[in-house]
Amino acid sequence: MKKTMMGTLLHFLTVLLGVLSILVLVQAQDQSGFISIACGLPEHLNFSSKSTTINYISDANFIDTGVSNRIQPIGNNITVLQQLEYVRSFPNGVKNCYKINVTNGTKYLIRASFFYGNYDNLNEPPQFDLHFGANVWDTINASLYRTREIIYTPSQDYIQPCLVNTGNGTPFISTIELRPLNNTIYVTDSPKSVLLRFLRLDIGSITNLQYRYKDDVYDRIWAPFQWDGKKNLSTNNDLLLQNNHKPPSIVMSTAVTSVNASAPLQFYWDSDDVNDQYYLYLYFNEVEELAASETRAFNITVNEKFWYGPVIPTYRAAYTVYSNSATPLTGAARYQVSLSKTENSSLPPILNAVEIYKIKDFSESETA
Numbered sequence: 273m274k275k276t277m278m279g280t281l282l283h284f285l286t287v288l289l290g291v292l293s294i295l296v297l298v299q300a301q302d303q304s305g306f307i308s309i310a311c312g313l314p315e316h317l318n319f320s321s322k323s324t325t326i327n328y329i330s331d332a333n334f335i336d337t338g339v340s341n342r343i344q345p346i347g348n349n350i351t352v353l354q355q356l357e358y359v360r361s362f363p364n365g366v367k368n369c370y371k372i373n374v375t376n377g378t379k380y381l382i383r384a385s386f387f388y389g390n391y392d393n394l395n396e397p398p399q400f401d402l403h404f405g406a407n408v409w410d411t412i413n414a415s416l417y418r419t420r421e422i423i424y425t426p427s428q429d430y431i432q433p434c435l436v437n438t439g440n441g442t443p444f445i446s447t448i449e450l451r452p453l454n455n456t457i458y459v460t461d462s463p464k465s466v467l468l469r470f471l472r473l474d475i476g477s478i479t480n481l482q483y484r485y486k487d488d489v490y491d492r493i494w495a496p497f498q499w500d501g502k503k504n505l506s507t508n509n510d511l512l513l514q515n516n517h518k519p520p521s522i523v524m525s526t527a528v529t530s531v532n533a534s535a536p537l538q539f540y541w542d543s544d545d546v547n548d549q550y551y552l553y554l555y556f557n558e559v560e561e562l563a564a565s566e567t568r569a570f571n572i573t574v575n576e577k578f579w580y581g582p583v584i585p586t587y588r589a590a591y592t593v594y595s596n597s598a599t600p601l602t603g604a605a606r607y608q609v610s611l612s613k614t615e616n617s618s619l620p621p622i623l624n625a626v627e628i629y630k631i632k633d634f635s636e637s638e639t640a
């Protein structure tokens with residue numbers, strides 16, 4: 273395969289994205305079922321986030337071990353997100369677990385975040401493991417701001433995220449956030465097959481801002497992605513018709529398209545292990561009012577095999593094309609996705625947003 277046909281590598285810009293506070297005034301809105309825990313926060317300092325209105329509470333009622341620490345200021349005029357100002361660290365014991373009440377059988381987006389912020393004044397970011405009950409979730413190297421997310425349906429009325437000392441410094445944690453989802457989306461073959469977020473991108477962003485609640489009712493965090501060499505398309509952000517994945521209107525209001533109308537839109541990502549299974553979610557919304565003589569239709573291939581099509585995006589309506597348990601992407605070291613216009617389409621393909629999840633097996637006990 274020619275290198276020029278490879279397309280663009282999709283990746284997150286991890287730098288400081290998401291750490292800094294940008295003040296946007298928003299009105300309070302329903303966040304029922306959200307559990308937002310600011311770890312290490314003293315109990316009398318519960319607060320409502322100014323940028324999202326999300327109410328954060330202390331972790332005091334969810335754990336008996338560990339110590340509360342405040343991070344170091346990172347610069348005179350720079351404000352860190354309020355929920356990252358404290359951490360709970362675990363100098364004692366190998367495995368320390370939270371116990372958080374949930375609704376059995378409800379699907380949740382569960383996000384843990386880690387911002388070292390030199391809280392111990394040692395300037396030595398640790399590395400440690402994150403477990404979910406008896407299941408190994410991931411390794412956290414805290415040299416950068418990290419977030420980890422799973423989509424998981426508990427079969428008990430509490431969950432136990434745990435921090436495990438692996439001999440590379442004292443584990444800590446900044447936040448734990450739980451967001452109930454509709455059980456009809458992000459479906460896997462079994463509750464033990466958990467979706468790990470690999471990436472979630474707002475394609476063709478013109479603001480370069482990330483969006484989350486309350487633009488996103490499920491508080492997914494969409495990172496801006498600018499695609500070199502592609503044409504940006506945008507519209508006002510009123511989506512007339514939502515679908516059950518409920519992508520934010522503002523995210524769906526921008527897209528990219530090929531400059532050369534007959535060229536495909538192509539991107540790829542690499543897998544560490546050919547046995548890994550991925551679920552791909554592609555989001556579309558027609559952002560241009562097409563003339564009667566115009567059509568936009570395209571087929572999608574993955575590694576040159578037909579995946580779905582033809583896609584014909586509707587004006588101001590969300591549309592999601594996604595994998596399910598019968599069609600996970602697996603068996604390759606690189607996944608190359610191509611959107612190619614059909615023969616009779618007068619316009620090139622578009623892409624508004626993308627999510628990629630990796631399947632992880634959580635068949636050990638969900639409690640510690």
Ligand SMILES: *[C@@H]1O[C@H](CO)[C@@H](O)[C@H](O)[C@H]1NC(C)=O
Pocket residue numbers: 315316317318329330331332333
């Ligand atoms: C803060 O949140 C905790 C829940 O972790 C609650 O028990 C406590 O009463 C709250 N404190 C205040 C002052 O609201």
Ligand SMILES: *[C@@H]1O[C@H](CO)[C@@H](O)[C@H](O)[C@H]1NC(C)=O
Pocket residue numbers: 347348349
């Ligand atoms: C902080 O802001 C003030 C005034 O806006 C400016 O004079 C100063 O240089 C800034 N300091 C830093 C570290 O950026």
Ligand SMILES: *[C@@H]1O[C@H](CO)[C@@H](O)[C@H](O)[C@H]1NC(C)=O
Pocket residue numbers: 333334373
């Ligand atoms: C969790 O649920 C148990 C049993 O219903 C209850 O005793 C406990 O107080 C709850 N914990 C919190 C932090 O709400």
Ligand SMILES: *[C@@H]1O[C@H](CO)[C@@H](O)[C@H](O)[C@H]1NC(C)=O
Pocket residue numbers: 398399413414415440
């Ligand atoms: C964490 O990552 C940084 C940067 O990649 C690396 O220098 C450091 O050695 C890692 N820490 C551990 C304990 O592996």
Ligand SMILES: *[C@@H]1O[C@H](CO)[C@@H](O)[C@H](O)[C@H]1NC(C)=O
Pocket residue numbers: 376377427428429
């Ligand atoms: C959770 O719900 C499932 C079925 O939805 C049920 O089989 C199980 O007993 C419940 N577990 C608890 C601890 O309530």
Ligand SMILES: *[C@@H]1O[C@H](CO)[C@@H](O)[C@H](O)[C@H]1NC(C)=O
Pocket residue numbers: 454455456516
């Ligand atoms: C969940 O999605 C289904 C199918 O789209 C819908 O019928 C149902 O009303 C949704 N439930 C909630 C609570 O939004």
Ligand SMILES: *[C@@H]1O[C@H](CO)[C@@H](O)[C@H](O)[C@H]1NC(C)=O
Pocket residue numbers: 476477478479498501502503504
């Ligand atoms: C698309 O928009 C981004 C952000 O405004 C910009 O950096 C990029 O150059 C634009 N692309 C084109 C082809 O104009």
Ligand SMILES: *[C@@H]1O[C@H](CO)[C@@H](O)[C@H](O)[C@H]1NC(C)=O
Pocket residue numbers: 532533534535536
């Ligand atoms: C446009 O893309 C097609 C298909 O990839 C290619 O054959 C053609 O040479 C391209 N045209 C230009 C002007 O780049």
Ligand SMILES: *[C@@H]1O[C@H](CO)[C@@H](O)[C@H](O)[C@H]1NC(C)=O
Pocket residue numbers: 570571580581582613614615
């Ligand atoms: C697109 O897919 C359809 C099947 O849905 C097929 O009939 C058509 O030939 C494909 N077009 C191209 C250009 O691959």
Ligand SMILES: *[C@@H]1O[C@H](CO)[C@@H](O)[C@H](O)[C@H]1NC(C)=O
Pocket residue numbers: 615616
């Ligand atoms: C494409 O257009 C031609 C000419 O109008 C027509 O014969 C053909 O059936 C069309 N193909 C598809 C896939 O719609």
